[in-house]
Amino acid sequence: MAKFDKTSRIGFIGAGGVGGALSVALSKKGYPIAAAASRTFASTEKLAARVKGCKACKTTQEVADRADVVIITTFDGAIGPVASGIRWRPGQGVVHCSGVTGLGVFADAVKQGAVPGALHPLQAFASVDEAVNALPGSTFGIEADGDMREYLKAMTLDLGGRPIFLKAEDRPLYHASVVTLGGLFLAMSGVAADIWKNFGVERNDALKAILPIVRGCVDTLEANGLPGGLAGPYARGDVGTVKKHLDSLKARAPQALPMYAHIALAGMGLAREKGRANPKDLDEIERLLKKCIKENPAA
Ligand SMILES: NC(=O)c1ccc[n+]([C@@H]2O[C@H](COP(=O)([O-])OP(=O)(O)OC[C@H]3O[C@@H](n4cnc5c(N)ncnc54)[C@H](OP(=O)(O)O)[C@@H]3O)[C@@H](O)[C@H]2O)c1
Incomplete structure (x- = not known):
């Protein structure tokens, strides 16, 4: 059975607003951000330069190989293709940050034994610094089971956030309210x-x-x-x-x-x-x- 905790190495795929802010905020709270990759290497290097110990990788597979938990922070439409293009290790975590996307998007990864989760920070991410400052006090919508659920809850609390647990069928409505x-x-x-x-x-x-x-x-x-x-x-x-x-x-x-x-x-x-x-x-x-x-x- 997979176990995730504050020592689990995290990899980010997608170095935009959310990937940039969460990697910085989690690193400040002591979570090891081991690796990152993005569509363009320039974005990857920008994220890695701000996060201690983070390796800028050229491929998404390299990120997965270096991480215990991979957080995919691409735009919503790329989450599924990105996750399906990776060879997963059994027990490895795969998380996205979309408000509406269900965990079904990780079907291929789950078939290989990956453990899925969703962590949706209820905050606007226009710039990294502002988003990092705005995270404490924000609500985080979580969909996950078992140990992954506990891990994402602890991560939320460490970021100063408020966890709420959502069912797959309620997420589009929840997100419509937020938008x-x-x-x-x-x-x-x-x-x-x-x-x-x-x-x-x-x-x-x-x-x-x-x-x-x-x-x-x-x-x-x-x-x-x-x-x-x-x-x-x-x-x-x-x-x-x-x-x-x-x-x-x-x-x-x-x-x-x-x-x-x-x-x-x-x-x-x-x-x-x-x-x-x-x-x-x-x-x-x-x-x-x-x-x-x-x-x-x-x-
Ligand atoms: N924006 C918000 O306020 C907000 C709030 C809560 C949750 N979210 C969720 O967070 C996720 C990310 O949103 P965002 O606002 O951070 O988006 P974003 O700023 O557009 O960033 C997305 C990043 O993904 C990268 N990317 C796109 N396709 C890729 C691929 N195929 N492989 C690897 N990297 C790829 C892009 O790379 P390049 O820069 O290299 O081109 C870009 O840096 C989404 O699921 C969104 O729903 C967003």
């Missing part, structure tokens, strides 16, 4: 910042103006939960303000109108739950939003 708030929030930021161009403020200057209120919203949400953390014209039932938003977006930033109306409508249940606004005002707001969506369907 709704994370990835789609970034898209919303772009739409919101671009509105400012209409009154002469460039996108990144607009972001500087908007981000403090985003931080304020996150703090309020953390302090008050849902629906208590809801603020703004919808929580107040401010019909006139909403009408002005819809009219001005329609006239001057029509590309933002469908997103605004759909998200506002999705939040109406929370506004009603909060109970601060007059229900008749919320009915009127809902009517305006539905009318707007009907007249301005998303492109």
Whole structure:
């Protein structure tokens, strides 16, 4: 029976944002990062230069040969082909970091006796340094059995993270929820910042103006939960303000109108739950939003 612990040698395949950040963070916590490889050797060398004792390898097989646990941090579509292209030793660990991908992607490796696992850090990995700093306090979604499950849980705790255990069938839904708030929030930021161009403020200057209120919203949400953390014209039932938003977006930033109306409508249940606004005002707001969506369907 395979045993994994803090002395198990780790190899990384895929030297991008997640591979770069996890290898640095794990190395700092005393996990031996023995080897790494990527699609391009330049990426491999960049990762290896930041991680003590890590050998930059030219092939994925060399990484597997040097490691007890291989963590595959390629983009999701390459995980299966990469894992299937390796000769595995019985009892060797193979882990990926995808939110949606199941362990079935490791079928070929498992046939050879490899022990599969998934460790999904619930964090954005745009740059290595920021991601390393953001890992403590982050949740890590784990799918694994037996000793691999205990190993990934211990690894999460060592990184200062919070482990949660997921079933294969729940992972796409879990990931959709995460992307709704994370990835789609970034898209919303772009739409919101671009509105400012209409009154002469460039996108990144607009972001500087908007981000403090985003931080304020996150703090309020953390302090008050849902629906208590809801603020703004919808929580107040401010019909006139909403009408002005819809009219001005329609006239001057029509590309933002469908997103605004759909998200506002999705939040109406929370506004009603909060109970601060007059229900008749919320009915009127809902009517305006539905009318707007009907007249301005998303492109
Ligand atoms: N980004 C996030 O916020 C985030 C958060 C949680 C989990 N994840 C998961 O973490 C994994 C990696 O995501 P990422 O954001 O780090 O992606 P990324 O920045 O695009 O990095 C992927 C790396 O994989 C390498 N690669 C691609 N195909 C390869 C192959 N066939 N063989 C070896 N290396 C290959 C690329 O190499 P080169 O640089 O050499 O071309 C690239 O460095 C994904 O499963 C993703 O779902 C991502």
